[in-house]
Amino acid sequence: MTTDKANEIMRKKVLETIPQKDPFRFVDEIVELSADNIVGSYTVTGHEFFFPGHFPGNPTMPGVILIEAMAQVAVVALGIYELMITGSDLDMVTLFTECDVEFFNVVQPGTQLMIHGEKLYFRRGKIKCKAWITMNNGMLVASGHLAGIIGVKI
Numbered sequence: 001m002t003t004d005k006a007n008e009i010m011r012k013k014v015l016e017t018i019p020q021k022d023p024f025r026f027v028d029e030i031v032e033l034s035a036d037n038i039v040g041s042y043t044v045t046g047h048e049f050f051f052p053g054h055f056p057g058n059p060t061m062p063g064v065i066l067i068e069a070m071a072q073v074a075v076v077a078l079g080i081y082e083l084m085i086t087g088s089d090l091d092m093v094t095l096f097t098e099c100d101v102e103f104f105n106v107v108q109p110g111t112q113l114m115i116h117g118e119k120l121y122f123r124r125g126k127i128k129c130k131a132w133i134t135m136n137n138g139m140l141v142a143s144g145h146l147a148g149i150i151g152v153k154i
Helices: 003-017 063-085
Strands: 029-033 037-043 093-103 112-123 126-135 140-152
Touching (some): 003 029, 003 063, 037 063, 063 112
Antiparallel strands (some): 037 112, 093 140, 112 126
16 A cells, blocks of 8 residues: 555544544544644635624624634644554543633635645654644634643543
8 A cells, every 4th residue: 555545534433533523523634644734624614603693794703613623633633643653542532621822813714725834843642833823725724722631531
């Protein structure tokens, strides 16, 4: 099996293993994946559950949901990959624990987001990542640092 094909299979397996499901999954695809970096994409449809109330007549994706998208990609998915490559129990989950994020632009329906994560460290069951989101036009939406605990049984 070629390295590209193996990576594609691993990206799909990581995506399938993310515990969040519709309507609370904010990653459609894992487009890049390595031990230290991940990129996921999410297309904002405008049909998400929060848009009718945030803000009526001017739908804007809430910042807390943008943080959740970064956590799902940079902490949860990269944590799952870490568990997979170390042969650990996949019945465990990665829980998002902390963040320090700044916002730069608003996100409205029809926007494709690229969610980036760069592993800063993984030790003693904790993963910490630099994460950022860009729009399909390259504009920066948000960036910061997020952390989580890997391998929690719930």
